[in-house]
Amino acid sequence: MEATYNNWLVALSLVLATGASFIALSLAARIPHIHKSTLWYWLTGGAVSMGLGIWSMHFVGMLAFHLPIPLAYDIELTLLSIVLGIMASGFSLYVVRNGIKDNIALLVSALLMGSGIAGMHYTGMAALRMSPPIEYDPILFIASLLIAFAASFFALKLCFSAGERDLVKMLGLERLTASVIMGAAIAGMHYTGMTAAIFSPDAVCLVASSGISPGLMSVLVVLGVTIILIFTLLLLMVDLKLAEKERFMLETLRRHNARLKDQAEQLAEEMTREVEESARKDRLLAAIVEQSGVAICTTDLEGKITSWNRSAEEMFGYHEQEVMGQKTSILYPPDADEEYREARQRIERERGCEITGWRMRKGGELIHVQINISPLYDAAHERVGAVAVIRDVTERRKAEEQLKLWASVYEHSGEGILITDNNNITISVNQAFVDITGYEADEIIGRDPMILGSGQHSKEFYHELWRELLEEGIWQGEIWNRKKDGSIFPEWLTITTIKDSGGTIRNYIAIFSDITEQKEREAYIQHLAHHDPLTGLPNRNLLRDRVEQAILHARRHEDYVAVLFLDLDRFKHINDTMGHDVGDRLLKAVAGRLRSYVRESDTICRQGGDEFIVVLTDVDHPSTVVSIVEKILHGLSESYQLDEYEVIVTPSIGISLFPDDSQDIDELIGHADAAMYHAKDLGRGNYQFFTQALNEMVATRVVIEKELRNALLNDEFELYFQPQVTLDTESLSGVEALIRWNNPKLGMVPPDSFISLSEEIGLIYDIGEWVLRSACKVIKQWQVRYSEGIRVAINVSVKQLSRQGFADRVLEIVEECGIDPAYLEFEVTESALMVAIEHSIEVLEVFRKYGIKVAIDDFGSGYSSLNYLRRLPIDKLKIDRSFIGGLPEAADEREISNAIIAMGHGLHLKVIAEGVERVEQADYLKLLGCDEVQGYFYSRPLPQSEFERYYEDRFGVSLSEGVD
């Protein structure tokens, strides 16, 4: 039996397959996204519409099949095929709801789905209920099964190989293409299945016809199914819109969440960072506070210390533990309670403040500090105390004070100060500068100090000044400068360079003082130092200078210099008797006269006391000196009228000559001095030239003086005794004690060589006392030894006699030695008595009172006035030897000795003659009536023991009882 197909229905079946596939794909794409609560509605609805779609395609395809016999379909089997189609669709949708995980699942699913479709198809065929039943070509049958399986596999694969989004987004054309391919595959399966069916030629359809033509049936089915499909499609589209909206909202929400999460993370990160940063800052701050060079301390509201850093420990010496909780008052000096209170009030009152003052370290040492105080707040901005930053400014303060001091010194210095820059341009001057120079500061600042130059110094002077200043860094000296008023003044100037640390000169400092007054004073002192204030003559200091110049001059001109040493005779006597005032006026008068006798070029100098030195220059010959000296001698010897006094004084002059006597200044003066002494020795009122003999004498004098000072200590003196004989009886009337000096170096030194020297150097007092004591001891011995005793005459120097207390001293010694004063006799020279006549009389009166005898020695050699002689309490005159030597031959001497003897007797004095060497002399004296004699004719002066022997032998003296 031949089957035919209605082509229109075939085409329609293809359209239906495509439409069903489209629905299936759309559902498959949606199902996984369907919300769970509505899944089952979607699965069921989807399965029905999809199953109906496939089924309708199949049914229309069956309707297109046309057999030459009437065909109808069994209703039950047709419904079963519909159920199978729906089940296959439902199953496939169920499978895709969660997606297919692997290929095996895909294969199994495709198998199940293909089986369902195939089952649907062949159940539909069975609904024809053909008799004999339809046979199927086995190959085509299997091919139809494979096609059903392949179509299912393809459809499922399409659903799951593409990504979810791809499927959803799949463009309509693509989906349509897939639907066409899938539809074609399903139709292919159908028609292959149909082709596989083999109808026997005699087959008949056992189903009664419904009466509805296949065309109408297909229209009804297609219409119904199409409506269902379209409805399903619309639902799908609405759902998709809703889903999209929901997805959009979800997406928005998700993005929003993501943003929030990002922000939260960022925030957390920032917070962590901040916390770390602040912790780091805290640590840093703590370290800064602890290690900073400044002391930092915090206090609470009561002023108690709450923190104390290391620098504070070092600054105050308190360890942290010692001060924590203590009030800051412990840092104040003991008497600073008020200051502490004030500081506390300031901290309370002001937001922040700076305080400077003294604080005390732990040991009590004071330091000067600068404290910056700021309020301290907690996190809640509550004030909790204060923080103090403390700096030790003791050094700075000291430096400031030092600086102030320097500034004050600078301004108030009595010395002018001028400071210049390195170009020597004035930058500052002080008040003293203004006062001294008369320039105001602004007149000199900015200018070269050379405007003060006086023009008194040479270029070389300034050149040398700068050279020294730059080399040594300092210049000092005297300089003449000009004041503003044009006057020139001397200043003592010190210029110093000030260098920076690199050694470059930055400034010059000139410090000076006006030394005008000083120079005047100096000149005055110079004058005083070189001149005698009384006479205004140069003094000995200047003399040397003058002599030196005179010698230089004389050397050049080959002439002489004469040095005159001039001493006024008996000036002391005038001074003592008429007063110092007269003495001074006399010296002035002498100076005045001296000036008039010499030339301007000569020098007159007062050497001291009554000594003058005259230096004569330009002397061509020693003889010219003589005339000048005689002029001086006679001129000065003329009487001076000093107010009511008429004074006569003579000079003794010694002369030395350059170059004959010496080339040396000191020696020349010394020689003139010696010559002057010689002139004095020769009776005063004359002049003597220096001679070599004199020189030798002077030389010995020096040695003698040295030895003499030790002679007493070394017991080098001894008394010799020379007998005095009564001419009438030829008996011993007494002895004269004469001193002898036996020096180990000099040998036996005669009294003439040392007595006058010892007077000059003041040793005579000790020597005189030694003589007196020794004589007294001897008197004592002789008082004991000889029944009659022996009177001892000792020589007394003028110095001893005029010394205050001499008489008392004599009486003391007499007492001490326990002698009868009647055995003691003093020999005093005429001239000695005349020096201080009134005093001498007083002293001699005392001696007379005690029975001590006094004789005038060397009588006739001086100028004794008879007037005085009468008043003197004396016992004896001793005629000077010089009148005895010529006796009895020389007529003058005979006359003089005769006169003296007569005069002595006239005054009731005994007369003794000394220096009797020959018997003729003794005889002649006896003839004249002289009482006693003494001389070599009887005996030379003898040591004590020799004298005793001589005495006992010669005079046959009997010793006292008990003396051998």
Ligand code: C2E
């Ligand atoms: P004078 O008081 O005139 O003493 C007499 C001097 O004449 C003694 O010298 C004596 O030795 C010396 N003479 C005695 N007889 C003769 C003689 O026949 N011919 C010569 N040519 N000379 C005779 P002397 O001892 O050298 O004393 C010299 C002077 O020294 C004394 O002179 C006296 O002024 C002084 N003198 C001596 N002893 C002392 C003394 O103890 N104290 C003091 N102040 N002066 C003394």
Ligand code: CA
């Ligand atoms: Ca004598």
Ligand code: CA
């Ligand atoms: Ca004498």
